[in-house]
Structures are given as structure tokens and as C-alpha cells.
Amino acid sequence: MSQRFRLPSGGRVDRAKTLRFRFNGRSYEGYQGDTLASALLANGVHLVARGIKYHRPRGIHAAGVEEPNALVQLGRGARSEPNARATEIELFDGLRATSVNVWPSLAHDWRSINGLFAKLLVAGFYYKTFKGTQGLWQRVYEPMIRRAAGFGRAPTLPDPDRYDHMNEHCDVLVVGGGAAGLMAALTAGRAGARVMLVDEQSEPGGWLLGCGASIDQHPAPKWVAGVVAELRGMAEVVLLPRTTAFGYYDQNYVCLLERRADHLGRAAPAYSSRQRVWHVRARHVVLAAGAHERPLVFADNDRPGIMLAGAVTTYVRRYGVLPGRRAVIFTNNDSAYETALALTQAGADVVTVIDARAEPGGALAMAAREAGIRVLDGRVVIGTRGTRRVSGVELGRLGADGSSAEPTSERLDCDLLAVSGGHSPVVHLFSQSQGRLRFDETLGAFVPGEPAQPQQMAGAINGLSSLALCLADGLRAARAALEATGFSEATTMAVPRVEPEGQSGALRPLWLVPGHKPIGRGRAKHFVDLQNDTTAADILLARREGFEAVEHMKRYTLAGFGTDQGKTANLNALAILARATGRSIAETGTTTFRPPYTPVGFGALAGTEIGALSDPIRMTPMHDWHVAHGAAFENVGQWRRPWCYPRSGETMQDAVNRECLAVRRAVGVLDASTLGKIEIVGPDAAELLNRIYTNGWKTLRVGQVRYGLMCREDGMVFDDGTTARLAPERYVMTTTTGNAAIVLDWLEEYLQTEWPELKVYCTSVTEQWAVASIAGPKADALITRLAPSLDLSDAAFPALTLREGVVAGIPARLFRISFTGEPSYEINVPSDRGLALWEAVMEAGAPLGVAPYGTEAMHVLRAEKGFIIVGQETDGTVTPLDLGLERMVSRQKDFIGRRSLGRADTRRADRKQLVGLLTDEPSVVLPEGAQLVRKDDATRAPPVPMIGHVTSSYYSAVLGRSIALALVKGGRGRHGEIIAARFDGRTVLARIGPPVFIPKPEASSDG
């Protein structure tokens, strides 16, 4: 029979809407409004999981985010989601889920045999395996641990869903839509404040949705519906259900995760993102996050059918499900009596309350007794029976100091054991916001102390347990928030009247229930953290082995790790540690609460910033031409640059060789538009350049261009490039492609922070200009065809000067500068004419054999000449002197980094210096980054001293052999020495020489 444990009426499920779902391959039915957990319980399914270490059967334990056991693999294929909590998954038609970490099946898990070797799996077993021999670790432990570890499986396919982000500002952010949160939001909303109310469940109301009390003479759920309707009608209120505040950061910055479509299954509309991350700045925050019930730690407290008492109440009242017919309720406080009443009202056959307290008091306890419910005082559960479901309990009489229990002859049969050890306020967000926690001895829990940010706490988070007090606290918190944000409260607000009213009795702290044998003896296990299979014995062992600090204990025993982060386990764990070390709980302290409060998927965090949107792509005006002509691209920062232009049948190396030969023998053209370009304008522009660059700039005349090198203040090379003087107070600087923004920042930083007296403006003009760099012996001939009126003679247009003119009908600046050693012109035109210029160059150059060349050919050509590339020959530890660029370092002036060149470290004789390398075997191209050792060391077993590394390495088509640049200790004094490069298990010998392979001809003025 379907849904055997569904009550005939009651709850918030829609019995007219039957939903079909599959769990572990079997079909079941549930109703609209169910969670996967409530639907499974309605079908009598308690066994849903296995413990991670001992593989003991585990059941549904809670009814919300705190669930430690009921993790499932949800969905299939690309949408498969590991470790979803069955207690949070809203049921939809066609849902499929399976248990995680079971093999071959949930019912017959072979690893439950681990239980027989339990003694080997004590606290810290993982660390202890490190102490064995290495072979044992590699052969035995690691494969075993890897196979057994973890829960669900991550999907292997790309995520097909969409995610997005929203930014929002509000006056008051209310976290939690229970009694206190609704009261606070309503108060703030009526006052006209901009309010956001977020609640993690499918509908606001929290505990009120399963509450038997009445508010203002309405059943609690009806009062909730009225408040929600009013809030939805307010223009300045945003109400977000299915939304979790998962991170609380500085200055009231709170991150929310909204699950927009997860509950719809296949019915989710295509236009909706699946999940949304909200980035909220709130002027004031009201934390009304409620409290989580704690389990009690007693012998074999992990069997299916052992549930939190409040969760049982929720399943009965909110979902109309009877989780068991013969119930035992084990408590140390009053709240579980509500569970007893709920079960009795729902028609459970037998309900017995086991109360650890000698004198149960309080209104609820009285009401339960009056309803005829059997109560056994001063007793505790000291053992349980049942394999796949709890079937009975053994009782003991608790001693006055709580440290021992005398077994009694009482044996109770049951199919449900509801436990309550008190409530722990959900202080996670408060703690993330840097607020200080305070331990309240009466409540036996940590509560918020002094907040560190503009915020209020309201309701159960403050340790309040009565509904009337929570509503009043919500109003108080809202008033404080309104006062802080400058709103005056609406006069109509009053605390609603709650019935029945009553005082609750005091809780009896009970952190570890004693039993037949001392903890750790015998087969019984006292579980503290169900998700990590941490037992009380593990914590005591950790303490004996010296892990007395709470953070150490956590790491040694794993208590508090995992997807639930110990929401039900943490306080019991540290209380047991506190007692074992003779300290108070307050002295022991808690572990740190870190974001996220509950797991957040990577998809949601990434939002829309995936694929092509993950980072901007910058393209030059000539990009489409490059694409059309088969360029292979590389990324340089955000720019796409042609690496080479392979023709059909050519390898990439073939193409690079051909492009290099074209430049050396005819003419080539490079798209250099990506070089950073900064206009530097003002009466002190020359002075700025003089302070920034290592060489002198005061002598540069209008129309001249100069190469410059920049250092950081520590003397290390930082960027290089040419700067031209366009007018007396106007310069244009070029930077390396990747450093354009960094250099602009650098100039502005010095102008604003060190030299505000300098009158200079800096403006990025990188994207205003398109640049075609023409290089080769036929460069002059090509320019002449494009600009017949331009006089290219050395006298009229010397090297390192610029001219303005018209090139191919386009107004242009021409710079005669060379990075290849060949005669070169860099033609700059306005960006929107870049493609026209490029096409004109290709057309005019065709008879001359012009070839477009990419960045790789450019690298080879400059390496043949020994020109450095910043970021390749330099890595932030290389000075101009290390590069052999003394001629670039002025002795006449100060500049950034100059003083550091006189430091002892930068003067060391054994610094790595730039050299050239020629391999013995000309065809071998050394890998860039290859480590270099002395030749004598090459045949010795490592470790041997490393004396340098290869920075650039290419095959040079012009030379017909490989060339390399390298940084070698004391390299300038080692020219002629044979050195060894070791890589890929082989050794290659190379001769050190000067870092130039095609020397400059005597007569040349370029290069």
C-alpha cells in the first residue's frame, strides 16, 4: 500500500496532487508539498544511508538543513547533484535519487564489515597510517581510503543550467522567516523601510508551520499566511523563499543563495536561472535564524528510526506523516513533550517519554501528562536494539551527578526514538560577522554576545523558546533596526497574543549519557557526529593523545567537518572534550564558523562568468583578417594575438620558419596594435620620464624616439618600451602588451603619492591606435609604395625618429624603430582605419613577397638579435645589470630603482646573468625553463647545484639551428664554458656565449 504512514488529514501537503518518484530504483508516491524525506517516511522508508566509516545503517535524522545522514545523489547525468539533503529537497514529479557511499546496495553494504575492524578506525587513523612504511601507505592505505572516502559523485558533464547574480541594497535585511523574523519584517515593512526577508524553506513560517499554538486567535500557519500576504503587498519589501543567507562579511555585506528552479524538476521554465546569488548591502541586519535541536549522545544512538524530536513534530504536523507507531521520546528538556502530544494526537499506538530530569516541570510537560502520556522520570536510554530500524531501548536510572546510570529491567519496544538534548541557536552568521559568542549555562548553548556590525538578533537565536517571547523579540529587534536607520515605527504594532501560554521547565545538561560500560569499552558506540562517524570514544582518545584544543580535536576526530559542518554535533563534541579536560564549555570555546552556512554549488558562485564571459576578450581592429587568413592565436593577457599564420600543409614550426625568413629576406608585417600606449602630457612630462626610466630623457628632441627600461624601487626590471616626443610637452609611451594597465597605474601612483608637484597627465590611448609593424630589407620599398611622398633616406628619416604623413590615404604616425634588427617602420593609424591599413599593406606588399608574421616569429627574430622580452628574460628578480644593459642605466640622475642597484645583493658577482646558449646538437631545441647544471654535475646523481635556467629557446631558420637565451650564475664570466641542460630524463650539452646570435652589421642604424 502506498504511503502507509501518511495521516488521513492535516499538514501542508496537497493530497490531490500525487507525485511519483524513484529512490534507489524503487517507485514511490508522495504529495505536492513533501520533501523527499517526508515522502520517504510516508512510505515507511527509514533506512536511507550508511555511515561513512563503519557503514552502519542510517536513517533520516532531522527535517531541515542540519540533516547529517540523509544525503542523496539527486538526478542523473549532467544534472546529477551529490550530497543533496533529502530533508531539503522539495518533491517533484519524476524525481530520482539514490543513496551515496553504498556498495553494492544500501541494504547489503559489504563495507559494514568495517564495523568488525572498528578498533583500527579510531580517531586519527588517517594520520596514523602515515607513520607506517611508505610502501604500505601506497599499496594498502591510500587505495583503501580513496575508495571508501567521500559521499556522492560529482557530475562529469558540463553543467547545462544557468545561474545569475543580483546586487541589492536595503535598509533592513531579515534572515529567517520564523516567528521572530516575520514579526521583524512586518514591523520594518509597515514603517516604510526597504526590507528583504529571506527564508531557506519553500515557504516562510519556519517552526510555526508545524506549531499547535494559536496567534491572535488564528492557528499559527494561518497567522503566517496573513503576514506573508501583507508583506508581499508592500512595494518596498522583497520576500525571498528558498533562499539561504550563506555568508556574512564586512560592513553588512551578506551573500544569499536563491534556489529558483530546483523544486520544479522538469517543469522548470527555460527562461529562469536555476539558482541566483544575491549580493546584499544592508544598512541593518536582523538575524532571526532560529535554533537547531541537538541529539543526545547515548549507546548506539545512530539506528534508523532515531530522530530529533522537533523533526518528528514537523513530519507529523507539517507533512501529515507518522514516522512511527510505537514511539519513545528521550529528552532532557520540555520541548520534546510537544512531540509526544503531536504523536498522540496523530494516533500513534504507544508514546512513552523518557525524561532525564528527576522533576519534569513546565506547562508542556503538564499538558502531556494530562493527555495520559506515560512519562518515566530520571531515566535515560542506555542502549538500543534493531539492525535496519530501531526496535527497542534499554533504560537506566541516571545518577544525581549524571556520570553514571544504573540499568533497570525496563525494556521498551519501539519503531521510533525521538531525542532532544536542547537547542543550539544558529549563531553561524552572527559568528561570521565577527560577533562574540557567549555560553549560556542555563540554556546549555552558545548565544550571540556583543555584535560587531549594525545588526540585531531576534527570537530563538537568542535562546528564547516560547512563541510569545520570540514574537516580542522580533518586534524589539525591528524597532532597534528602524531607529538605527532613521525610520519611525508604525503605531499599530503590538505583540500578538499567543495561546496556550506557559512557562517551560529548566533543561538538565546531559552531554554524554552513561551506560552499561565505560565509554569506549565493548561494542556499543556513542555517536557524536553522525556524518563523520565520530564517537565519544574518539574524542576521549584524541584528548589522551594530546589534542586538547577544540580546533585540534576537530581535525583529529573529524567532528564538525563534512557537508553539515556539525550543525547537530559541534556542541556535544566540545562539551565532551570540556568535561574530559576538566574545563568549562566556555573555556573550551567553539571552532570557527566559516562561510558558507550550507554548501553552495560552483555554478552558482560562477554565475554568468563562464565560457566566453569568464574574462573579456580583446581583439585588434585587424582581428577578422587574421581569422580569415587562418591565424593560430595565443592569449596575451586578455588580447588574442596571431601566433603564426600556417598555410595548408604547413606545421606551426614550418609557418614560423617561413615567416622569419620572409622578414630577414623580404618584408613582413606584424599586428602590434596590442602594445600599451600612454600619452604623457604636461610641462613636467620629461621630468616624469626621467624619474621612471633608468636612462636619460632630458635630451630627447621633438620627433625623436628612445628605448627605455623601467625598474621597481627594488631595482628589478619591470617593463620596457619606446617613448616618442610628439611635441615639447607631449610624449607617447609604449609598454609591453601585458603590462599596459599596470604601467599606467604605476605612473599615476607616483604622480599622486610621491610627486604631486609634477604637472603631468597620463592617458591610455592603447585602443585609439592600430599598429602595423613593417620589417625587413624591403620595408622601405613597401612604405614607398604606400606613401610615395615620404622621404625615407637616413638623413630625412633617421632611425629612432617619427614622422607624420599619409599612408595608403590614411593619416598616420610612422616610427622608425626595430625589434627585429631589420629596417622597420611602425605605422600607427586611428583604430577604425586599422583594417584598411592592413589590407593596403598586404596588397602593396604582395609583389615584394610580404608575409604577415605572428608573435612566435617576432620572438625568434628578436632573440636572434638578443633583445629581451620582459616577463620572459625577466621574472621580477633580474636587474638591468643582470641583463647586460649597463648602457641603459644613467649615472647622471636618480630614477626609480637606482639606489637598490647599489645594495649588496644586487652587486653580487654570482647573480644570474643573461647569456646565449648554443646546443652541441644544433637540432635540439631546449625547453624553456630547463634547469642548467655544470657539465661535471650532469653525470652525477641528483641533487646537484642548479646554476641557471633557459628563458627563451627557438629554432632559428636563418641560422639553421637552435638558439637559446638563459640566465646563468656569473654567466658573463663563463662565455665558452660547456654547460648541461637536464630535462625529460636526458642531458644536452650547450656552449655559453654572448646573448646575440646575428650580430649587428657595422653600417646598420637599425636594431
Place this chain on the structure above:
Amino acid sequence: MLLIACPYCGPRDEIEFRCGGEAHIARPKEPDAVTDEAWADYLFRRDNPKGVIAERWFHTYGCRRWFNVLRDTRTHAILKVYRMGAPRPDRGPS
């Protein structure tokens, strides 16, 4: 994420800014006149107080101006924002 009140633009998220490290460390006017040790101090040594620190911040994705901030490293509270070149306000460690 900090909320930083740029003196020129108003309050903005931290992602718009770049932190430039400790403030009020002037570049020696005559670098040659200082000892190697003093120069190393200028280059490398920075305070790392538990308490109030003066920092330089740059509004990279805004007005592109530098300014100073007094921030409490214990709470991340920003106590004061003031212009480059102004003296450090009198908010010592509290």
C-alpha cells in the same frame, strides 16, 4: 568585502579598489644619503599591527585616485578616510 568610502566617489565595494599597503612611507628625498639598512627598511619593512593601521587605497575602477584609510585590522572597521598628503588623523590604537 569592505565598503570603502572613496573621498571623491562615495561608498563603493572593495572590488573597485586596490590596496597600496601602508601609508605615510615617504620615498627618501636623497636615496644616496641613506644607508643600505635604512633603504632596506624603506623597501621591505612594513608594520603589521593588531589594531589601527593607515593604508593607501587606489580607486582603480572609479576615479583612479589614491587616498588614505585608517582601518582596524581586528574588526576591519574603516575609521577614517582622508586625502593623499594629509597627515594621519589622531586615531591611535584603541
